[in-house]
Amino acid sequence: MPAPHSTESPLIETPEQTALRRAVGDLGRRFGSSYFLGKARAGEHTDELWQEAGKLGYIGVNLPEEYGGGGAGVTELAIVLEELGTAGCPLLMLVVSPAICGTILARFGTEAQKRHWLPGLADGSKKMAFAITEPDAGSNSHRLATVAHRDGDDWLLNGRKVFISGIDGSDAVLVVGRTEDARTGKLKPALFMVPRTAPGFEYRPIAMELVSPERQFEVFLDDVRLPADALVGDENAGLQQLFAGLNPERIMTAAFSLGIARQALDTAVGYAKTRTVWEQPIGAHQGLAHPLAQCAIEIELARLMMAKAAHLYDAGDDLAAGEAANMAKYAAGEAACRTVDQAVQTLGGNGLTEEYGLAALISATRVGRVAPVSREMVLNYVAQHTLGLPRSY
């Protein structure tokens, strides 16, 4: 079955991208939202889907071929997440493991780190979480207080993180900390690979009102001793390396939101075509048809912005990709919140039943508004960097 809101024109996507879109959609529909929500409600992971997607080359489609990946870009990885989400299986860890961690390792890791991690991240046999958010830093990452001190050849890492997704199913966590600059004495960002089982590394689930197979965790790093080669990339280029991973994160969060939005729109449209309480199906009433049409337009606009951001990123223009990725994440988050809201309304009482699975999407779409960077912080960014307005905070 072709994608419902089609970019299936060779002018927009290559034939290979369209083929990938269709094949991933087929896989996603074989599992579907009943599988995904069933796992989430049972407190289980979606390992079967993750492993199969890994074997088929979808999880690591963006990673370099020489390390077992597909050699494509974030454009293709976003297609994978969007189509799985449209089929009812929005795999949150695709945002984290191959997109953030895989990208940073592929671009800045040592040869040994790449050989150790990338083949597993690509075929899905290994997974990695990503930890930047802190209780007292939140949107203000300049306040990050996780610090690594040198102890002989080792590092000692101390700090606290919050809302970290999927640690329980991950082999390691890429932790954003800080090191002291020997020259200035100032703290600067640096990335560390922390094995989930490292002594001093503890994590506790946070009770979230989300129907998701991925849980969020509070993390405690208490004198976690790491070897010298736990540092990823250059100690002096932490910020640049971080942004290399954060742009794909934003593009993938857009894909996460848009997959959910398309799933909700498909459900609502299908329902509106058949549910009849007067003479005609309820979809004949403009009070329902027009808002759904608006949602379709907003989804399409956000998809285009996401494609632009991914294209810029894959072409190596990190700066332009930054603005586009922020805009795409914003547009997708808004389109998804509005679409799910309208879909629930379209189904009346059925919008709130487990059978249709739409109510679960209400909180899922809010994630795309808050994480990884909130709607307000994107607006701050655009006001300041795109429009040149004074910074307000």
Ligand SMILES: Cc1cc2nc3c(=O)[nH]c(=O)nc-3n(C[C@H](O)[C@H](O)[C@H](O)COP(=O)(O)OP(=O)(O)OC[C@H]3O[C@@H](n4cnc5c(N)ncnc54)[C@H](O)[C@@H]3O)c2cc1C
């Ligand atoms: C489901 C989920 C999964 C997540 N997974 C991860 C993960 O895997 N790894 C990770 O590191 N983090 C993760 N996060 C954390 C997420 O990135 C943060 O929640 C997000 O960055 C916002 O930070 P905060 O929650 O501390 O909100 P705060 O920073 O406290 O913000 C609260 C409110 O204040 C607003 N605000 C703050 N500053 C300003 C300002 N200057 N101007 C205007 N408004 C402002 C914000 O927009 C927001 O509305 C996850 C979060 C969720 C909900």
